[in-house]
Amino acid sequence: MKRFLYELTESWKIAAAQMYANKTRSMLTALGVIIGIVAVTLMGTAINGISTGFDKSMAVLGDDVLYVDQQPWIRKDDWWNFRSRKKIKTEYAEQINRMIGAAPKSNLLIAVPASSWFRSVKYNENQVNNVYMLGTTSDFLAISTVDCAKGRFFNEIESRGGANVVVIGYDVADGLFPSENPIDKMVLINGQPFKVIGVNTRQGTFLGLFSWDSMVAIPLPAFKRYFSAQSESEIRVKVKDKTKLAESKDELIGYMRRVRELPPEKDNDFAINEQQAFKSTLDPVKNSIAVAGLFITGLSLFVGAIGIMNITFVSVKERTKEIGTRKALGARRRTILLQFLIESTALCLVGGLIGLTFAFFMCLAIGKALPSFPIEISLGLVVTSMIVSVLTGLVSGFAPAWSASRLDPVTALRYE
Amino acid sequence: MLNTETMRPRGPIVIDIENITKHYVMGEETVHALRGVTLQIHRNEYLAIMGPSGSGKSTLMNMLGCLDTPSSGRYEFNGKDVSAMDDDELAAIRNREIGFVFQTFNLLPRATSLRNVELPLIYAGIDPVTRQERAAQTLRDVGLGERLLHKPNELSGGQRQRVAIARALVNNPSIILADEPTGNLDSKTGEEIMALLENLYQAGNTIILVTHEADIAHHARRTVHLRDGLIESDALSEATEIQTLAFT
Numbered sequence: 001m002k003r004f005l006y007e008l009t010e011s012w013k014i015a016a017a018q019m020y021a022n023k024t025r026s027m028l029t030a031l032g033v034i035i036g037i038v039a040v041t042l043m044g045t046a047i048n049g050i051s052t053g054f055d056k057s058m059a060v061l062g063d064d065v066l067y068v069d070q071q072p073w074i075r076k077d078d079w080w081n082f083r084s085r086k087k088i089k090t091e092y093a094e095q096i097n098r099m100i101g102a103a104p105k106s107n108l109l110i111a112v113p114a115s116s117w118f119r120s121v122k123y124n125e126n127q128v129n130n131v132y133m134l135g136t137t138s139d140f141l142a143i144s145t146v147d148c149a150k151g152r153f154f155n156e157i158e159s160r161g162g163a164n165v166v167v168i169g170y171d172v173a174d175g176l177f178p179s180e181n182p183i184d185k186m187v188l189i190n191g192q193p194f195k196v197i198g199v200n201t202r203q204g205t206f207l208g209l210f211s212w213d214s215m216v217a218i219p220l221p222a223f224k225r226y227f228s229a230q231s232e233s234e235i236r237v238k239v240k241d242k243t244k245l246a247e248s249k250d251e252l253i254g255y256m257r258r259v260r261e262l263p264p265e266k267d268n269d270f271a272i273n274e275q276q277a278f279k280s281t282l283d284p285v286k287n288s289i290a291v292a293g294l295f296i297t298g299l300s301l302f303v304g305a306i307g308i309m310n311i312t313f314v315s316v317k318e319r320t321k322e323i324g325t326r327k328a329l330g331a332r333r334r335t336i337l338l339q340f341l342i343e344s345t346a347l348c349l350v351g352g353l354i355g356l357t358f359a360f361f362m363c364l365a366i367g368k369a370l371p372s373f374p375i376e377i378s379l380g381l382v383v384t385s386m387i388v389s390v391l392t393g394l395v396s397g398f399a400p401a402w403s404a405s406r407l408d409p410v411t412a413l414r415y416e
Numbered sequence: 417m418l419n420t421e422t423m424r425p426r427g428p429i430v431i432d433i434e435n436i437t438k439h440y441v442m443g444e445e446t447v448h449a450l451r452g453v454t455l456q457i458h459r460n461e462y463l464a465i466m467g468p469s470g471s472g473k474s475t476l477m478n479m480l481g482c483l484d485t486p487s488s489g490r491y492e493f494n495g496k497d498v499s500a501m502d503d504d505e506l507a508a509i510r511n512r513e514i515g516f517v518f519q520t521f522n523l524l525p526r527a528t529s530l531r532n533v534e535l536p537l538i539y540a541g542i543d544p545v546t547r548q549e550r551a552a553q554t555l556r557d558v559g560l561g562e563r564l565l566h567k568p569n570e571l572s573g574g575q576r577q578r579v580a581i582a583r584a585l586v587n588n589p590s591i592i593l594a595d596e597p598t599g600n601l602d603s604k605t606g607e608e609i610m611a612l613l614e615n616l617y618q619a620g621n622t623i624i625l626v627t628h629e630a631d632i633a634h635h636a637r638r639t640v641h642l643r644d645g646l647i648e649s650d651a652l653s654e655a656t657e658i659q660t661l662a663f664t
């Protein structure tokens with residue numbers, strides 16, 4: 001055991017000396033691993049980022065909220081089948097809430113109406129286009145995870161009265177008020193003046209998916225007053241217990257059929273959407289991207305590994321006489337095997353560390369250039385890429401190390 | 417000249433080989449490097465193996481040094497049967513019992529004298545402190561106390577061979593095997609190395625020397641002549657004869 005330890009330390013020293021003695025060659029070989037690790041790490045980070053981005057965007061939907069819409073989010077059939085359906089009316093929310101109140105054991109908590117459309121928002125010279133404008137009630141606070149960084153959400157009085165007040169997302173605030181405090185300023189939405197009463201906390205956007213940052217929310221009566229001509233409505237229903245989503249969904253379907261006055265033989269003419277269904281559709285896509293990405297970048301690491309294998313073979317060949325000498329002095333097969341394995345591993349580790357450093361700075365740069373992309377280097381990723389480097393070293397060094405350990409001492413000593 | 421069998425040298429038998437053969441198959445033909453060699457070497461002998469080029473000296477030496485196993489025949493080293501051992505067992509024997517001195521020194525080029533001499537101790541599992549002390553002491557013993565941290569390319573040929581000898585000695589082996597140890601040295605340096613080997617012999621070491629030069633073989637007390645893979649003669653050198661006779 002002790003002897004093994006001494007041999008191990010010795011092997012690391014030899015590996016270091018060997019690398020130092022062949023600096024150029026080692027660097028060139030390590031370059032393959034560096035590129036491979038940079039590629040794999042960046043890809044891993046990107047996949048992580050995509051995943052976090054999706055999850056974050058999903059979180060806005062809430063995993064305990066059911067969405068009553070005209071159409072399912074993920075359509076399997078022809079779009080036309082849904083197009084002919086009746087629209088969802090915001091009044092349904094009150095009806096559903098009454099039914100919830102009447103059912104003592106209801107799984108549902110509260111229904112909130114939400115109308116929406118895209119509009120431009122203006123303040124003095126500044127204008128932000130394509131803002132997702134939401135008309136809702138003060139109950140919205142009960143179902144949303146988003147809170148205000150500055151100011152507040154509109155209250156019940158403003159909500160019922162349809163006051164001209166607006167809560168704006170982070171990016172909207174940023175676009176309209178680069179250097180001012182937005183609170184109490186008047187902005188124009190389609191020419192109508194609204195007073196800013198709150199700014200949402202920054203959430204971060206990802207591929208333009210559902211981000212709060214580019215939304216504004218106004219009281220529903222105000223929305224109806226100015227914008228109902230062009231809008232889409234849905235009912236958002238929060239459940240009491242998100243582990244009972246299926247039961248909650250069934251209950252809600254029952255209520256909606258009553259609201260829509262559907263006879264039993266008719267199919268539902270509405271859709272109950274939820275985050276999970278969306279997620280389970282996106283997950284396979286996400287996973288295929290991950291597999292394809294890692295495979296492609298893995299190839300570059302593979303090329304690096306071949307470089308390592310090649311250089312280790314060269315090293316074994318060059319040092320055949322040394323191997324013979326070591327064997328004559330009592331080095332066993334295992335000792336020689338270990339020595340060359342450690343040499344290839346050390347090379348990969350150095351390459352891996354340099355690669356990781358590069359990847360780290362590249363991530364910083366990407367983070368700076370594309371602030372909306374949720375890129376982050378996690379400790380797990382660092383550990384993984386180190387393990388990958390070590391494994392690369394071990395795998396690519398094995399064949400040459402094995403051939404070295406099998407060398408016949410006499411032949412090796414005679415080698416010139 | 418007297419035959420060894422009648423001479424009864426001192427000390428227990430270290431090497432006992434009987435009817436050893438070694439052949440190499442090279443394509444169609446078989447090269448018989450050793451055709452049946454029988455030899456006994458006792459502790460604290462100083463033996464030279466001589467013979468023309470191709471006579472099998474190196475093959476025999478590899479055999480004696482447990483670097484190679486015979487095609488047939490029996491080999492006992494300190495009473496243990498070596499001919500049946502596997503690679504790792506042979507490595508252990510080489511590490512503990514045999515010190516090699518090569519014609520080309522075979523030092524690790526990037527390691528200091530000290531690290532070169534430490535090498536067999538690492539393979540023997542000796543701890544770093546003891547290792548360094550013993551390696552340094554052995555280097556001082558061969559007269560290189562001032563050159564512990566020099567690398568081979570900072571040393572003269574003679575000094576390199578001294579490092580190699582220190583490396584061979586450091587594990588207190590049963591035998592020291594030197595294959596043409598002066599082959600790469602000028603005659604003056606060669607003589608210095610031979611004087612060092614003489615000292616080691618006087619200090620109780622067992623030395624086996626392979627050489628084709630009579631001048632060098634002359635230092636040994638017993639000389640085995642090989643020809644075509646067979647022992648042609650095995651005799652004490654004259655000086656020894658006189659010495660031994662004087663003792664009897």
Ligand SMILES: Nc1ncnc2c1ncn2[C@@H]1O[C@H](COP(=O)(O)OP(=O)(O)O)[C@@H](O)[C@H]1O
Nearest residue numbers: 440442447449468469470471472473474475476
């Ligand atoms: N590895 C080998 N393969 C084939 N033939 C060999 C090998 N080693 C030695 N021989 C042959 O065996 C004979 C003895 O060689 P060797 O022991 O090296 O002689 P010496 O050292 O006395 O010059 C020579 O004919 C040589 O060609």
Ligand SMILES: [Mg+2]
Nearest residue numbers: 470473474475
């Ligand atoms: Mg020879």
